[in-house]
Amino acid sequence: MTLTAPLERRRPRPFNSAILKGMVPYVICIGAFLISWQLLSGILGPARLPGPIKVVVDTWDPYISDPFYDDGGTSKGLGWQILISLQRVAIGYSLSGVVGIAIGGLLGLNRFIGKGFDPVIQVLRTVPPLAWFPIALMVFQDANTSAVFVIFITSIWPVIINTAVGIRQIPQDYTNVARVLRLRKRSYIREIVIPATVPYVFTGLRIAVGLAWLAIVAAEMLKADGGIGYFIWDAYNAGGDTSASQIILAIVYVGIVGLLLDRLVAYVGSKVSGGH
Numbered sequence: 001m002t003l004t005a006p007l008e009r010r011r012p013r014p015f016n017s018a019i020l021k022g023m024v025p026y027v028i029c030i031g032a033f034l035i036s037w038q039l040l041s042g043i044l045g046p047a048r049l050p051g052p053i054k055v056v057v058d059t060w061d062p063y064i065s066d067p068f069y070d071d072g073g074t075s076k077g078l079g080w081q082i083l084i085s086l087q088r089v090a091i092g093y094s095l096s097g098v099v100g101i102a103i104g105g106l107l108g109l110n111r112f113i114g115k116g117f118d119p120v121i122q123v124l125r126t127v128p129p130l131a132w133f134p135i136a137l138m139v140f141q142d143a144n145t146s147a148v149f150v151i152f153i154t155s156i157w158p159v160i161i162n163t164a165v166g167i168r169q170i171p172q173d174y175t176n177v178a179r180v181l182r183l184r185k186r187s188y189i190r191e192i193v194i195p196a197t198v199p200y201v202f203t204g205l206r207i208a209v210g211l212a213w214l215a216i217v218a219a220e221m222l223k224a225d226g227g228i229g230y231f232i233w234d235a236y237n238a239g240g241d242t243s244a245s246q247i248i249l250a251i252v253y254v255g256i257v258g259l260l261l262d263r264l265v266a267y268v269g270s271k272v273s274g275g276h
Contacts, residue, residue, distance in 0.1 A: 038051040055249055058241075059245050068080055078250060081231045085217070089151055092149070092152040093208065093212045096208055100208070103160050104204075105164075109193070125157035125161075130222065133146060143225065154215040155208035155209070155215065159205060159208050163201050163204060166197030166199070198269075209261045216228075221233040
């Protein structure tokens with residue numbers, strides 16, 4: 001009988017090393033982007049395109065070090081400007097979600113209405129956001145309300161379309177079972193339509209939140225009291241040696257917030273879809 005040495009237990013990989021390994025692609029790619037940006041700035045000249053180092057130096061005080069400063073009026077830090085824009089987006093986006101799901105549900109459940117209104121939707125959804133702004137100003141006579149309307153009318157279309165498509169994609173077997181069981185319309189919607197269309201609805205909501213964030217920045221550039229779009233346009237009109245750096249920093253803020261909004265809607269959608 002031969003004795004064998006006990007098998008050596010495999011040591012678990014340290015948690016920190018796994019995190020570091022996962023961060024490697026981000027560090028390399030983002031680093032390469034920043035280096036390329038800095039080299040391009042050297043070619044074009046810092047006056048035309050500030051590099052990342054100059055942007056940080058020019059905007060550190062107060063835009064980075066104190067993003068929530070408030071000197072009164074529209075002279076506020078980027079943190080407050082982002083919050084002002086987010087308030088407008090929250091109102092317009094929420095309205096587009098509620099109204100869009102209701103209209104999309106109607107178009108999906110009623111083939112006649114869905115077919116009849118399809119050309120109208122296809123035409124209106126291609127209208128650029130800024131084309132709605134003059135009409136909104138004439139109707140509402142208020143810049144803030146007009147900006148909210150632009151968000152609403154821009155972001156509602158993907159919600160309508162995806163909700164209607166989701167309902168139309170319900171398997172025929174589900175509908176046949178509902179008929180056999182003689183489900184009432186309300187029970188059919190609650191038990192079959194809603195669970196089957198949730199992934200489609202959240203796909204539309206995810207697209208819509210990106211469009212809403214794009215629309216508010218553009219609308220605030222035209223006419224608004226505060227907001228990240230107003231900040232960008234005001235920095236451009238003010239000119240000066242640091243105006244380009246301020247604009248680039250604001251664009252970075254816009255991109256980061258847009259990414260967070262997209263991830264938030266995607267996370268909520270995954271949780272709700274998983275529940276169904």
